[in-house]
Amino acid sequence: MHKYANPTEFMRIANAVLPWAAGVTVICFMVGLPLALIASPADYQQGEAYRIMYIHVPSAWMGLMVYSIMAGGSAGFLIWRHPIAHLVARASAPLGAIFTALCLVTGMLWGQPMWGTFWVWDARLTSMLMLFFLYLGYLALGEAFEDPERGDKAAAVLALVGTVNLPIIHFSVEWWNTLHQPSIFTMKGMTISADMIWPLFAMVFAFMGYYVCILVLRLRSEILNAKIRNARSARAAQPMSATTTAATQGAP
Amino acid sequence: MGAEGFEQATFSGTGLACRRGGRTVFADLAFNLENGGALVLRGANGSGKTTLLRLMAGLSVPTAGQLAWNGTDAFDDPDAHGARTRFVGHLDGLKPSMTAAENLAFAAQLWGDGTAARVGGALEAFGLGRLAELPVRVLSAGQRHRLALARLMVVPAPLWLLDEPGNALDDDSQRALARVIADHRARGGMIVVAAHGAAPMSDGMTLDVSSFAAAIPPHWSDAA
Amino acid sequence: MSGFGVILARDLKLALRQSGDSLTAIGFFAIATVLFPFGVGPESEILARISGGVLWVTALLASLLSLERVFATDFEDGTLDQLLLSGTPVSLIVLAKVVAHWATTGIPLIIAAPILAPTLHLPASGYGPLLAALALGTPTLSLIGAVGAALVLGARRGGVLLSLLVLPLYVPVLIFGTAAVEAGITDMAVRPPLLVLAGMFVLALTMAPFATAVALRQAAQ
Amino acid sequence: MIDHLIHMGGYAAYVWPAYGLATVCIVGLYVTTRRTLKAREQEFERLKRERREGP
Structure with missing residues (x-):
């Protein structure tokens, strides 16, 4: 099984990417939003809409x-x-x-x-x-x-x-x-004029960076969820004998 | 029953592992069956007997290991493996609105040449002769189970997989089942039975499925 | 007879014994179609204008109605395991099931459509294209629907889920099916939409059984 | 400059809800993801502690 198959390896890379993605997201939003809302000129047809x-x-x-x-x-x-x-x-x-x-x-x-x-x-x-x-x-x-x-x-x-x-x-x-x-x-x-390109790029990259950040967090969450489900079903499937003996011995 | 025997074959599994309900049920499980061989699966509830049987039938796909028929991987050609397997599970696989004879006749057409002769013989073997024309919905659970077992004989197949066949059977049917199995093995057929109490054959090899639970390799979803 | 023929023959025999399924499909198709005049008003110009679309939407929903049972009964009574172990390729098993579903639902809809069309004042020039479009469209609906029916096997609330999965995939068939009828009514060329419907049918015929087979094998795990 | 920003050339009723909704979605999704992750981490720790000390 190639090395990205088990999640610890996969998550190691994902966690390494997270800060970079967060950085890109914040920067792009900070650049993109002012450009989008203020700087780029109003469209001659639609005005600010x-x-x-x-x-x-x-x-x-x-x-x-x-x-x-x-x-x-x-x-x-x-x-x-x-x-x-x-x-x-x-x-x-x-x-x-x-x-x-x-x-x-x-x-x-x-x-x-x-x-x-x-x-x-x-x-x-x-x-x-x-x-x-x-x-x-x-x-x-x-x-x-x-x-x-x-x-x-x-x-x-x-x-x-x-x-x-x-x-x-x-x-x-x-x-x-x-x-x-x-x-x-x-x-x-809609014709997209040249000075509309930059805010658009900034916003697209901001969205993409945001997607990567949330994806990494949700991946961690999914993997933990699988482990929790596994632990619960493993205990449920323990043969009767194992649970009773453990109970009689009481907590160590 | 036809005199023809089954050709030489070995049915084996090596390093088999399978997941069920989000959990690995057994791992590194191995078995080997020759012509005439019988294997009895033991193990507590939930230890994976049914999972293993469905895996042997090719219905479930193992997460590890290989299932081989004469050395070639059974999953290379699942249809061929299906054709040489007869599986009787907890569900009887019968159509309630069709009569007992029609259900077996359908199996005869689907699996083989569809000759009606074997249908009659199969029904007689399990004492269902007089119920042949009754729709299955009026039959009792025990009678339906015997009908599902009778279907094993309609078209010969080398590999029989039975999941706790003895449960709903009375003594006569138990004896009939033992006779049918003995005859199947005499003609070179193989059989795997998951059973709790007495197995329908005395000289079968035993495989305790729960003993393979210990060898379960760590899965990425384990809590460790 | 090959596995395909045996399974198809059995399913048709079962359908004849419980002919309820096709009756419910036609019954739903009829009552749903008749509802529109109450909602939209009985004026014939409006009804004629929307007749093609209404007939197609109700036919599509009627076919969807009976889809859930295509595999569910076999899945629940264990027959599916016996079919999967019959040596017949699963795609052929699926095809037999789909043809049986089409025969019990698609054909009755094609027969019922021209009988119901007058209630919506469908212009005379629309009948031919309607029948041709339904003949090409209903098998595609059964093929695409079979993928959904196999995917929801063993799911909670399978019926509702099936419609959510399958209806978006029905939109192209609906668009070109209605377009064929519109073309007939407005004396435009009927061939192009029918050809596209035929193209979709062939695509569904080649790909849907394979996807359904994968879903069936997953359900039988 | 500020009032131009607020009025958006008369389209404030459309531009601001759009940006507002986008912010709600983005922040909301981040918060819920963060919260479920924390809840699951605590649950997982509890399970591991429980397993070590025996049932």
């Missing part, structure tokens, strides 16, 4: 990136039998779901000033909505079994099935959107 983009676009990007990481972890677990790859996927899923939800809500908050309606059946926003349901399915399936490892394996299969279906869903929604929707409603109308 476009500043929501600096939350909307990074969270959309994170929603997709985290799902691909989940697919990678699930494939590593199912196909290459990597014993803890599924933990990365299980630890990332809630993060991905929250980023996708954040993308949807900020999209609605942006839609209202731009087009007068909170929800716009724009192709990309609709695809993000579908991605959110895939996350919900993954989270629900993972928790639906008594045997936790059965949940891990089932959720891993679902993540791979979802990954195959996501492009098909996006293609269908894209085609459906052009069929029913006049093009003025699409997000494509």
Whole structure:
């Protein structure tokens, strides 16, 4: 079993990465937020409302990136039998779901000033909505079994099935959107000028750094949770004789 | 029963480990079975007898070790291993709305050439002849269990795996089971039985599954 | 007869004996479709406009309704173990189960759709595409649904969970199924959406049984 | 400068809730993750202590 297989080795690297990721997150937020809120110029069409983009676009990007990481972890677990790859996927899923939800809500908050309606059946926003349901399915399936490892394996299969279906869903929604929707409603109308790039980069890297930090903490938490479950079920499975003799001897 | 014997084969397991309910149940478990061999699995509840039987059937995948049939890994071709195995677990695997004869006829078609002759013989061997046309839902638990055991004989297969077959059986059925097993072994078949009380055969090798609990290697989720 | 044929024949025989499943599927399809005029109003222009979509959504939900039982009964009574040990490749076992589900649910829906369509004032030019789209779409729904049905085996509240897992994957079939009917109604080309539906069917036919087989083997661990 | 920031050119009702929600999500998730981690660490320590001293 290659050396990243057991968690102590894996966590040693994760813990080493944590301070760096935290550093990147803090710096990028400190650079990105003032740029996003104050420095970069108002958009000539939308005025200040476009500043929501600096939350909307990074969270959309994170929603997709985290799902691909989940697919990678699930494939590593199912196909290459990597014993803890599924933990990365299980630890990332809630993060991905929250980023996708954040993308949807900020999209609605942006839609209202731009087009007068909170929800716009724009192709990309609709695809993000579908991605959110895939996350919900993954989270629900993972928790639906008594045997936790059965949940891990089932959720891993679902993540791979979802990954195959996501492009098909996006293609269908894209085609459906052009069929029913006049093009003025699409997000494509936004042209990103040069000085908008830097705040966007800063925010994207801030989100990514934040994801890595929370992932490391959640991995620690998942590994501890498995150890707690193991300790409890090990005691439950002790043969009758062992527990009775231990009890009669009393505490040492 | 047909006179044909089974071809020469050895069924063995080396260094087998398996997880169940988030816990390694046994580790470094080994066994070896030749033609005509019988293995009786002993061990307390939860020691992994059923898990081991399902692993031998290829239904569960071991986390370590190798299950070999004539030296080749059984999991290289799970379908072939499934075809040479008959497994009778706690669940009878019978369709309540189908009659006893239909259930066995389905097994005959699924596993073999589907000749009805063997179905009748199988039912007779376990005293179910007059119940052949009754839907399974009206049969008692004991009768259903005997029907599940009768299914073993419908299409010959070299490897029989029985999970506590004796529990719901009365004395006549116990004797019928012992006769059927003896005949199976006489034709070169192998059998593994998980049993608490008396095993359906007297000369079987014994394997205490709980004795393999000690060798469980540390898993990353152990509390150490 | 190969394992596939034996399993399919048995499942069809069982379905005939308990013909309740297909009746409930058609019953749900009918009552759900008839609900829309109460909600939307009986004016024929509105109903005609949404008839394709309504028929497709209710057909899709009706097919989902009976999906949970595709593997659950075999899983609970131990028959699944006997099937897995039959030497028949698991993908073929899954295919037999899916064809049986399609026969007991998909075909009745295809038959019932044109009978129910008048209640929604579906224009005459919509019937042909509706039947063609359902013929191509319902097998895809059964194939994709089978993956979900196998994944939720042994789960708490499997039924609700199954719909959460499977409905997002049904969206592409719904979009192009309805588009085929719309094209028929508005005299546009019906072939493109039908071809896409056929493409999805072939993709589901090749990939879904494999994913379902993996899920089934996990359930039988 | 400050009042421009607050009014956001009339779109304050949309920009600030967006940033506010993002902050709530980010801080909230960090806090809950931190809390479950601490709870599990304590539980794990208790189990280890219990195992060493015998049931």
